Amino acid sequence: MSINVLHLIGGGEIGGAEQNVLNLLKNLDRQSVNPFLGCLTKGSALAPCAQSFGIPSEIFPMQFPFDLSPLPTIIAFCRKHKIALIHAHGTRANLLGRTVARLTKIPCISTIHSLPEYDYPSSLKGRISLWVDNLTLHWSAGIIAVSVSLSQSAAIRLNRKGLTLPVNVIYNGSEIFSFTQPDQMLKAFREQWSIPDHCLVIGTIGRLHPVKGQFYLIEAMKLLTAEIPDLHLLIIGEGPLHNQLTEQLKLSGLSFTLTGYLPSAWQALPAMDLFVFPSLSEGMGLVLLEAAQAGIPIIASKVGGIPELLEDHKEALLVPPADPAAMALACSKVLKDRAFSAEMTARARQKASLFSIEKMVQDTITFYEKIIS
Known part of the structure; x- marks a missing residue:
């Protein structure tokens, strides 16, 4: 009964x-x-x-x-x-x-x-x-x-x-999503949002809220563009900081896309070369499991339940919260060291299957x- x-x-x-x-x-x-x-x-x-x-x-x-x-x-x-x-x-x-x-x-x-x-x-x-x-x-x-x-x-x-x-x-x-055609998904999403093919896309998904740390991600990307100029920042989500983040992005000089809320945001993951999760506090971080399924290398803050999901330097790179310099350094390492990135994403995908x-x-x-x- x-x-x-x-x-x-x-x-x-x-x-x-x-x-x-x-x-x-x-x-x-x-x-x-x-x-x-x-x-x-x-x-x-x-x-x-x-x-x-x-x-x-x-x-x-x-x-x-x-x-x-x-x-x-x-x-x-x-x-x-x-x-x-x-x-x-x-x-x-x-x-x-x-x-x-x-x-x-x-x-x-x-x-x-x-x-x-x-x-x-x-x-x-x-x-x-x-x-x-x-x-x-x-x-x-x-x-x-x-x-x-x-x-x-x-x-x-x-x-x-x-x-x-x-x-x-x-x-x-986490739901099990189908990423069997990542190249087609990448092409479709980038065409839909007019993201240039030659860009390296660094993306994040989350509420536009102070606790999610998107302001620090923007600052990290400004530091990273000095080393890797062809970057494009993709922020997916909606929330109370929409207008403030839009203003900061415009002033930053970065190439960016701010989509607002997307019902099936996981479909955007193959369009990203790197997933960054800059939260200041996080209970668990369900979207990290989705990024891991997609085989996207992950940089995340070392806060809350995140280290319970992904082990630092094994399944993701974890950085101190509110530290743009550390975040930019971690992004640089992952984007430059493709072998390390591939090993990390393979382990993360395996880990995600446990949840x-x-x-x-x-x-x-x-x-x-x-x-x-």
Whole structure:
């Protein structure tokens, strides 16, 4: 007999956390779990996407970050659909999900996809978010962390509050994408975005948000062009820094393409000669597994869960965060040493195959059963 599980998430955009939730919902064994999705943002981008895969989805719009007005509607929804477990993703979802748990006795677990204090453009808002999240932590039935790094952070928070909760590390699973025709994919993407054939393309994919570090990538590319002039910077993603990044790119003198959000951004990977992930903080970095599948050499910040995915100088080059000079030096090494680059990408592709959606789903169902029992 399957259990009914309500997933709560902001869902205003489709970033790493939303993609992870979508991968989970699409692949859950319906004999074990019957999933529902609740999004907390009016005009949610995630809800219609989930509905297209046959996942029942509702929007419980919050008017401001700590708005409790959706509570009666969510409680009614849980009663109507006999929800046995709430699975919250993110600070706002934690606030509502744990409060519903307190009022209804339906257990609520949370997945930590990133550090709450880094989820907002303003550090003050990040600290307030963490404070609010801590207020309801004692109403949680358990926690999933997408990396050991995040589980350690959660353990520190729990210890400070004197709480003992089950904390499981369940890595995000990556979809298996088809890169059997990389040359055609490269040609099609570069033609679509008018990227010159002779350029070396250094690309990144991620939200345009301070924590993703794109400003430092731009500075690194300015340093690198002195050594390798035919560079083209490709930035894929959307977010609050769109206008600021556009202005910085125009002032940089770099050849660049800023695409905005692309629903199937993985298709752009073969158009890149190098993938750079300059995050200042990162829960896991699902897109790194996609780049590894594509056989693109990777430079990434040595932060959060990234070193758990890719070993430095073995499957990627990892550099200190917010260090354009180190980033430029690493890019130069990979672009110049083709033999080293080929060995590194082969090992990274093999490593990426270990992070399957099937394992993520099974580990999640096991955790659900543990909490329910």
